[in-house]
Amino acid sequence: MFQAKAYAAVSATAPLAPTTIQRREPTPHDVRIEILFCGVCHSDLHQARNEWSGFPTVFPCVPGHEIVGRVTAVGSAVTKFKAGDTVAVGCMVDSDGTCPECVAGLEQFCPGVTLTYNAADKHSGGITYGGYSDGIVVDQRFVLKVPSNLPLAGAAPLVCAGITTYSPLRHWGVTRGKKVGIVGLGGLGHMGVKFAHALGAHVVLFTTSARKKDDALRLGADEVVVSTDANAMQKHAGSFDFILDTVSATHDLNAYLSLLRRDGNLTLVGAPSEPLKIDAFPLIFGRHRLSGSLIGGIAETQEMLDFCGQHGITADVEVIRMQDINSAFERLLKADVKYRFVIDMASLKQ
Amino acid sequence: MFQAKAYAAVSATAPLAPTTIQRREPTPHDVRIEILFCGVCHSDLHQARNEWSGFPTVFPCVPGHEIVGRVTAVGSAVTKFKAGDTVAVGCMVDSDGTCPECVAGLEQFCPGVTLTYNAADKHSGGITYGGYSDGIVVDQRFVLKVPSNLPLAGAAPLVCAGITTYSPLRHWGVTRGKKVGIVGLGGLGHMGVKFAHALGAHVVLFTTSARKKDDALRLGADEVVVSTDANAMQKHAGSFDFILDTVSATHDLNAYLSLLRRDGNLTLVGAPSEPLKIDAFPLIFGRHRLSGSLIGGIAETQEMLDFCGQHGITADVEVIRMQDINSAFERLLKADVKYRFVIDMASLKQ
Numbered sequence: 022m023f024q025a026k027a028y029a030a031v032s033a034t035a036p037l038a039p040t041t042i043q044r045r046e047p048t049p050h051d052v053r054i055e056i057l058f059c060g061v062c063h064s065d066l067h068q069a070r071n072e073w074s075g076f077p078t079v080f081p082c083v084p085g086h087e088i089v090g091r092v093t094a095v096g097s098a099v100t101k102f103k104a105g106d107t108v109a110v111g112c113m114v115d116s117d118g119t120c121p122e123c124v125a126g127l128e129q130f131c132p133g134v135t136l137t138y139n140a141a142d143k144h145s146g147g148i149t150y151g152g153y154s155d156g157i158v159v160d161q162r163f164v165l166k167v168p169s170n171l172p173l174a175g176a177a178p179l180v181c182a183g184i185t186t187y188s189p190l191r192h193w194g195v196t197r198g199k200k201v202g203i204v205g206l207g208g209l210g211h212m213g214v215k216f217a218h219a220l221g222a223h224v225v226l227f228t229t230s231a232r233k234k235d236d237a238l239r240l241g242a243d244e245v246v247v248s249t250d251a252n253a254m255q256k257h258a259g260s261f262d263f264i265l266d267t268v269s270a271t272h273d274l275n276a277y278l279s280l281l282r283r284d285g286n287l288t289l290v291g292a293p294s295e296p297l298k299i300d301a302f303p304l305i306f307g308r309h310r311l312s313g314s315l316i317g318g319i320a321e322t323q324e325m326l327d328f329c330g331q332h333g334i335t336a337d338v339e340v341i342r343m344q345d346i347n348s349a350f351e352r353l354l355k356a357d358v359k360y361r362f363v364i365d366m367a368s369l370k371q
Numbered sequence: 372m373f374q375a376k377a378y379a380a381v382s383a384t385a386p387l388a389p390t391t392i393q394r395r396e397p398t399p400h401d402v403r404i405e406i407l408f409c410g411v412c413h414s415d416l417h418q419a420r421n422e423w424s425g426f427p428t429v430f431p432c433v434p435g436h437e438i439v440g441r442v443t444a445v446g447s448a449v450t451k452f453k454a455g456d457t458v459a460v461g462c463m464v465d466s467d468g469t470c471p472e473c474v475a476g477l478e479q480f481c482p483g484v485t486l487t488y489n490a491a492d493k494h495s496g497g498i499t500y501g502g503y504s505d506g507i508v509v510d511q512r513f514v515l516k517v518p519s520n521l522p523l524a525g526a527a528p529l530v531c532a533g534i535t536t537y538s539p540l541r542h543w544g545v546t547r548g549k550k551v552g553i554v555g556l557g558g559l560g561h562m563g564v565k566f567a568h569a570l571g572a573h574v575v576l577f578t579t580s581a582r583k584k585d586d587a588l589r590l591g592a593d594e595v596v597v598s599t600d601a602n603a604m605q606k607h608a609g610s611f612d613f614i615l616d617t618v619s620a621t622h623d624l625n626a627y628l629s630l631l632r633r634d635g636n637l638t639l640v641g642a643p644s645e646p647l648k649i650d651a652f653p654l655i656f657g658r659h660r661l662s663g664s665l666i667g668g669i670a671e672t673q674e675m676l677d678f679c680g681q682h683g684i685t686a687d688v689e690v691i692r693m694q695d696i697n698s699a700f701e702r703l704l705k706a707d708v709k710y711r712f713v714i715d716m717a718s719l720k721q
Binding site: 075122127130192275283286289290291292293296297298299300301302303304305306307308309310311312313314315 | 425472477480542625633636639640641642643646647648649650651652653654655656657658659660661662663664665
């Protein structure tokens with residue numbers, strides 16, 4: 022075991038504070054990573070504050086699953102990585118590797134998946150600690166290669182916000198010639214706009230804030246619709262092949278279902294805590310589909326990173342110091358970030 | 372024009388009563404049909420009582436869109452039918468024929484579709500009158516051939532209850548080796564069980580009434596689950612390829628979404644009047660889909676009828692006289708029918 026510096030919540034109401042955690046020495050299959058940057062996902066805040074009734078938090082909790090770093094050591098059986106490689110780790114650090122989901126390359130649906138934080142740790146017997154730390158040890162199967170041309174701070178959010186939006190766009194066949202809606206321009210939404218644009222689609226950004234228009238166009242949207250403008254919405258009735266809804270606040274999905282073409286699909290990646298109120302008729306007329314999507318498998322995450330390398334895509338980020346995490350959480354609650362906070366782990370050395 | 376006997380509602384609160392309506396003489400493309408049987412769909416009751424806010428009723432209203440009859444005359448350009456043929460007419464009697472939906476054989480989604488009753492009638496300038504009548508005139512494109520081996524009373528519900536369940540089962544790829552759930556054992560549900568069984572699937576019927584078990588097994592279900600039994604439900608978690616929900620009463624869909632395999636689909640054909648309360652998590656975990664389906668196109672309806680001929684499938688019906696329609700509506704509201712009322716139009720001659 023070795024000691025790593027980290028920031029942890031010790032209770033649901035405590036601010037995150039510096040601490041020291043134990044990490045395992047690399048087993049033969051492990052990669053030891055010096056963490057350089059870690060994105061701040063809304064999930065980090067929810068988990069640190071124990072706000073998900075279905076996923077109770079074990080304290081102390083070290084959040085962080087948008088990890089970019091440098092390999093410092095590898096186990097004897099590691100073939101994919103060597104010291105010095107620039108790598109990333111996302112929301113998962115292990116899975117059973119044998120179930121149908123793993124065989125299908127969809128480890129996120131493996132019943133035995135190990136999430137990067139707040140999950141039972143097979144090695145330690147405790148729980149997993151995430152990326153708000155200066156180092157981590159991860160099985161090579163869950164370590165990703167970061168294309169060398171990508172700036173590292175902006176690359177960190179790709180392994181959660183990026184894959185969460187890339188995967189459904191790919192799964193539902195977004196390509197050139199398709200008309201795609203992205204609902205919400207936050208951490209997820211701004212990645213959705215970039216990916217849908219890079220995939221060649223005609224991209225319409227839906228937002229409640231007219232002031233986001235210029236930024237949406239800059240990020241790759243072809244049109245911006247203020248979703249509270251019923252007339253503007255009605256003009257797009259029945260025209261979308263696919264809509265990606267990234268909003269986790271409670272909102273009316275029926276308005277979006279009515280914008281789909283026949284057999285069109287609306288996919289949720291935001292998860293409102295209140296049940297969605299869905300009318301049956303917008304589903305039945307037009308044979309529309311409402312679906313969900315959960316991050317993406319490891320192979321698809323690597324594909325996404327490679328796609329980002331080819332297209333020069335990273336997240337738009339505001340780099341913060343680890344010491345600023347609590348004020349960043351408060352700003353996150355006010356959606357006061359364009360579009361992702363990323364922690365520079367060099368600050369942990371100060 | 373010629374006169375046809377019919378039963379009509381003259382207001383939302385009036386019982387259906389005998390009347391005489393005007394039908395057009397066949398144009399060159401029309402088929403004149405002597406109606407022999409007409410099924411009683413729940414939609415008939417809703418429309419007669421003006422219970423759909425989105426589809427206001429024009430009175431007098433002659434319901435009925437599960438029509439089986441015999442051709443008595445054909446227009447000069449009719450090639451598909453001749454006098455004496457046994458035919459059926461379902462929920463649609465016309466469409467624009469040129470839009471992408473029509474070209475795709477999905478006339479039910481045509482913006483210019485003409486429903487069999489309570490729709491603007493291009494010929495008369497009034498509204499269309501349905502099958503609670505001794506005769507009807509329909510464009511040959513919307514007339515279907517009834518396989519000669521099928522009993523006519525049981526065949527009538529195929530063109531609404533039948534195609535409404537057959538189409539989603541086919542669209543979502545139900546075949547041998549698939550595990551399929553049917554929710555509800557009414558007019559739609561009992562057809563869903565028969566079709567899913569005939570398609571070779573392992574069929575599980577979900578019902579709130581344990582007393583329906585024997586009947587469900589007789590109709591083709593392999594298993595019956597009482598949906599109020601949480602333990603029995605839990606045993607099927609994550610195991611269904613497809614679930615067809617035929618229940619139009621408000622009910623909890625989240626319990627069913629959790630029973631789907633990864634990428635599994637839950638399709639609604641019943642339309643509860645209250646919004647559905649859908650949790651985001653059962654959609655996101657497992658990448659599940661909630662969708663709707665609306666009857667089926669004309670070509671698929673003919674395919675369904677031919678499938679029924681090959682497999683000897685008809686609806687289980689209780690034949691009534693036209694004069695009994697009002698008491699049948701009352702029994703329908705109590706779900707007191709196994710499984711579809713069908714009106715014998717010979718009663719109109721009495």
